Amino acid sequence: MTTPPDAALHAALDRADAALLARLSATRACPSDLLGRMVRHPAPRIRHLGLTLLAERLDEPGSGPGHDPGSRRGEPGPGGGATEDRGSGQVDRLTRLLPDSPGSSPEESLLLARLHARIAVRRPAHRLPDWRAGRLPVRVRIAWLRAELLGDPAVLRTEPVGELLYRAVRECRAADAHRPDRLVAELVDTGDPVLRIEALRLARDGLHAGLLAPAFVRGRLLHLVDAPDHDVVTGALHALAEPWAAVTPVAQAALTRVVGRVARYAGPAARQSRHRH
Structure with a gap:
């Protein structure tokens, strides 16, 4: 009888063996259902590993934004922007694996904020967890606000002007924004x-x-x-x-x-x- 290729991964997860999971996942791809279990696991080390693996999956070919190199943002692209939708199915599947909360610790919340920021450039109208409800450290709040700005620059119309906003904007890059033209225009209009x-x-x-x-x-x-x-x-x-x-x-x-x-x-x-x- 042949052992399923993912059985060892699932067995390691059942035992919450983070070290073995890390070694096994370094040599084979984690299936989506396993990633989903990991990012919602009660053990912080397992959740952190799952989020790290999910971030690596976002970097795989076919999950990028797929921008046409012949067009610039700020002007219409061929086919009305259809090039930006290439690979969106993979990104949608990975996004659905993320937890609905902003994380149970500052370290986890910071990792989640950076993940959501990377997804924002690939996925229009991406919704973030309610990170404002919790009492997060300033550094983590900056990361979440940056993720919001990169996905929806209209946040600038309602966000109070102050050091938190200044620092979040300073950490933005044009290449990280879903619509850099909108981000620039909204900043000018403030x-x-x-x-x-x-x-x-x-x-x-x-x-x-x-x-x-x-x-x-x-x-x-x-x-x-x-x-x-x-x-x-x-x-x-x-x-x-x-x-x-x-x-x-x-x-x-x-x-x-x-x-x-x-x-x-x-x-x-x-x-x-x-x-x-």
């Missing part, structure tokens, strides 16, 4: 100077990574030229002076505004330079 500086960073990163269209980025930069904050305007003007921004002509009205802003900010600097020399 009107907050700190968040607008982060919008400049993400816009530049998304542009150079090929995730955002130059026309989209330039449009947001032209909007920031009218901001009341010196650092925001200076950052936008520096970006608009880069070669990529001159690929297509700028409307006369927008160009006049930019030139006026350059004169306004260059004037004091020039006077200071003359006084020094």
Whole structure:
């Protein structure tokens, strides 16, 4: 009689033998039903191992977002964005294995937050557990808020502005967001100077990574030229002076505004330079 290939894994799980499970899972793929049992197991070590294996499964070929390299985020892709749905079935199956809670310990909650953040870029409208209800450490709350922002930038419309939000946004990258164009646009629309500086960073990163269209980025930069904050305007003007921004002509009205802003900010600097020399 032949022993089923997964019998040893299930037997190790029945005994809560985390060490044996780790060794066995290193040499064979864990079936989905076993992963589901592991991430909901009463023993913390087993749950942690299950979540780690689930994260590895997300990295396997066929479970990625499948973006068409010929299109940029921020402009329509071929087939109305159908390329982003490739491999979504595998991601959906793995997502259903996750527990409904934000974790029973800070370490587990942090691991879950990072998992949900990785899923957010692959799965539109991904829902997170109610992490706000618990009393989580600040570092863990930042990770959960980052996961929310990456999946749904509209959170910025209701999230209180403060250090928690600032730190969550600073840990975001354009490549991690499901819609980096929406994230940049929402950050710009907050009107907050700190968040607008982060919008400049993400816009530049998304542009150079090929995730955002130059026309989209330039449009947001032209909007920031009218901001009341010196650092925001200076950052936008520096970006608009880069070669990529001159690929297509700028409307006369927008160009006049930019030139006026350059004169306004260059004037004091020039006077200071003359006084020094």
